Amino acid sequence: xxxxxxxxxxxxxxxxxxxxxxxxxxxxxxxxxxxxxxxxxxxxxxxxxxxxxxxxxxxxxxxxxxxxxxxxxxxxxxxxxxxxxxxxxxxxxxxxxxxxxxxxxxxxxxxxxxxxxxxxxxxxxxxxxxxxxxxxxxxxxxxxxxxxxxxxxxxxxxxxxxxxxxxxxxxxxxxxxxxxxxxxxxxxxxxxxxxxxxxxxxxxxxxxxxxxxxxxxxxxxxxxxxxxxxxxxxxxxxxxxxxxxxxxxxxxxxxxxxxxxxxxxxxxxxxxxxxxxxxxxxxxxxxxxxxxxxxxxxxx
Amino acid sequence: xxxxxxxxxxxxxxxxxxxxxxxxxxxxxxxxxxxxxxxxxxxxxxxxxxxxxxxxxxxxxxxxxxxxxxxxxxxxxxxxxxxxxxxxxxxxxxxxxxxxxxxxxxxxxxxxxxxxxxxxxxxxxxxxxxxxxxxxxxxxxxxxxxxxxxxxxxxxxxxxxxxxxxxxxxxxxxxxxxxxxxxxxxxxxxxxxxxxxxxxxxxxxxxxxxxxx
Numbered sequence: 140x141x142x143x144x145x146x147x148x149x150x151x152x153x154x155x156x157x158x159x160x161x162x163x164x165x166x167x168x169x170x171x172x173x174x175x176x177x178x179x180x181x182x183x184x185x186x187x188x189x190x191x192x193x194x195x196x197x198x199x200x201x202x203x204x205x206x207x208x209x210x211x212x213x214x215x216x217x218x219x220x221x222x223x224x225x226x227x228x229x230x231x232x233x234x235x236x237x238x239x240x241x242x243x244x245x246x247x248x249x250x251x252x253x254x255x256x257x258x259x260x261x262x263x264x265x266x267x268x269x270x271x272x273x274x275x276x277x278x279x280x281x282x283x284x285x286x287x288x289x290x291x292x293x294x295x296x297x298x299x300x301x302x303x304x305x306x307x308x309x310x311x312x313x314x315x316x317x318x319x320x321x322x323x324x325x326x327x328x329x330x331x332x333x334x335x336x337x338x339x340x341x342x343x344x345x346x347x348x349x350x351x352x353x354x355x356x357x358x359x360x361x362x363x364x365x366x367x368x369x370x371x372x373x374x375x376x377x378x379x380x381x382x383x384x385x386x387x388x389x390x391x392x393x394x395x396x397x398x399x400x401x402x403x404x405x406x407x408x409x410x411x412x413x414x415x416x417x418x419x420x421x422x423x424x425x426x427x428x429x430x431x432x433x434x435x436x437x438x439x
Numbered sequence: 440x441x442x443x444x445x446x447x448x449x450x451x452x453x454x455x456x457x458x459x460x461x462x463x464x465x466x467x468x469x470x471x472x473x474x475x476x477x478x479x480x481x482x483x484x485x486x487x488x489x490x491x492x493x494x495x496x497x498x499x500x501x502x503x504x505x506x507x508x509x510x511x512x513x514x515x516x517x518x519x520x521x522x523x524x525x526x527x528x529x530x531x532x533x534x535x536x537x538x539x540x541x542x543x544x545x546x547x548x549x550x551x552x553x554x555x556x557x558x559x560x561x562x563x564x565x566x567x568x569x570x571x572x573x574x575x576x577x578x579x580x581x582x583x584x585x586x587x588x589x590x591x592x593x594x595x596x597x598x599x600x601x602x603x604x605x606x607x608x609x610x611x612x613x614x615x616x617x618x619x620x621x622x623x624x625x626x627x628x629x630x631x632x633x634x635x636x637x638x639x640x641x642x643x644x645x646x647x648x649x650x651x652x
Contacts, residue, residue, distance in 0.1 A: 152479035252476045253491050273491030275476065276577030280589050289577060294492070388590040392597055397478045400601040407605045411612030414537070421539045422618045427632035434635060435646060 144307065149259035151251035159261065166327035167263035170301060170312060171335055172236050173366040174376065175342055175350070176322035179204065179218055179234040186317030187216045190302065210237060212290035215299040216314060219377035223369075235365065235376040236314070236323065239286045239299035241265045243359030246385040247296075249393050250281025256296075263328065263362040264303045269295040281393070283358060283383035301362065331364060338366050357384030447628040448645050456627055458512045465505035466607060472498040473600050499576045506569045513562055519549040520559065526552035541636060549641040553613070560606045567599035 147157040188194060195213035198206065204220040216238035223231045245265045248257040256271035257278060267278075267287070274294035278287040287296045302312035310316075311325040324334060335352045342350035351370025354360050365379070373379040451459070472494045475484035485494040525545040529536070529552040535543040536553065550558070574584050574592035581589055614620040619633040634642035 152482060154479055254479060254482055273495045275495045276581060280593055285586065294578065386590050388594045392594045396597055401478050404604055407608045411608065415616060418538055420616055420618050423630060423633045423636050427636045428630060431631035431635035431642065
């Protein structure tokens with residue numbers, strides 16, 4: 140998507156405002172993934188492949204249902220299957236559709252050193268503009284969810300776009316369109332939060348006392364949210380982070396360190412210049428040469 | 440003192456000079472490409488290297504090259520840079536140093552305490568940069584390290600680079616400040632007066648047994 144979309148609220152490695160005259164006046168968007176309704180059919184994975192024209196390598200069976208077994212530059216979404224034995228001794232099959240969470244405060248965008256390689260639209264979608272990507276992998280370093288993948292072929296970073304191209308023309312993301320059980324729904328963040336609340340209320344009456352919405356505050360909330368049966372233990376869902384946030388190390392590296400270091404470098408150079416002006420060079424004159432000669436004569 | 444003299448003293452051999460300038464040029468390339476990726480205000484420097492991706496590709500290779508070339512240089516200079524008791528006294532009188540009052544300072548050998556500390560700062564930073572740089576070299580090595588290690592290495596790389604850049608600014612300024620130093624590293628020779636004034640103990644040692652005219 141080009142800058143001409145005029146609705147970019149944040150752009151990586153840029154200090155000036157973006158063309159943002161068009162706002163999300165009807166509300167920011169969100170995709171809600173209801174893990175309690177998911178049957179693990181992988182229609183969303185197929186829809187993602189089809190719409191985005193992606194084909195991953197045919198992998199090998201690694202002993203579980205995840206296929207492929209990790210996200211890649213060709214697989215922007217992936218069903219992760221976890222077998223959980225609950226305290227009653229029953230098996231629960233916790234299936235989570237993994238992919239970019241579209242953070243309100245994106246760690247990838249914060250870490251990216253290339254102007255405009257990562258943008259955030261007014262509607263909340265975080266998108267990679269691969270033509271500006273330099274392939275450094277800092278987005279991988281910055282992401283709290285381990286989502287971006289660097290292509291082995293072109294060395295560019297790829298991830299779920301939340302079908303920004305479809306959403307821009309009023310369509311829902313491809314995975315939402317394909318989901319046969321209605322486990323994936325799409326709309327304004329407000330509507331999705333409300334819809335989730337209804338679902339959670341229902342789940343609580345069905346024995347899932349800890350059912351809840353996953354919209355982690357540590358990253359300012361996300362534009363991809365989950366309804367979880369066990370919202371108190373997100374890690375059960377194939378390692379979904381309990382409290383994701385941009386790492387303090389990344390915050391320091393990409394925050395205060397940048398202006399402070401640059402200032403200190405210029406200050407060091409300025410100090411040298413002012414020392415030269417104020418005190419002046421240290422020169423050797425004829426008197427020193429004479430002294431050197433005397434010293435030589437003194438010590439044979 | 441500007442013309443050619445017969446009694447000049449050799450301070451840096453051709454091998455050291457060539458080695459130094461290869462390191463210096465590598466450092467400039469690394470600082471420019473590194474700053475380009477460190478701060479958005481400096482991103483335009485990627486243009487010097489053929490754009491963002493080329494900057495990202497070239498930087499680590501130049502880095503490994505510089506580390507290797509510096510190793511050859513540092514190995515030769517290590518011994519002369521070891522701190523001695525008189526060096527600590529020299530550091531205590533740093534105010535006299537800054538104000539060109541060398542007559543108040545203890546005798547200095549081949550290198551003064553400032554040069555020695557700078558040397559070891561450079562060595563420490565280069566070790567930090569090399570190790571952290573390998574961790575964040577995405578194409579070849581990052582896959583072998585956990586995300587926590589990569590984040591720490593990213594921060595460490597920036598910190599070491601920052602300290603090194605400041606140290607080299609001090610190094611360059613010192614060469615401009617103390618007249619005759621640049622000539623020592625470009626032509627290899629200094630006048631007896633220069634050696635006597637700035638590195639008296641070394642001057643005595645360097646002229647020992649040489650017939651004076």
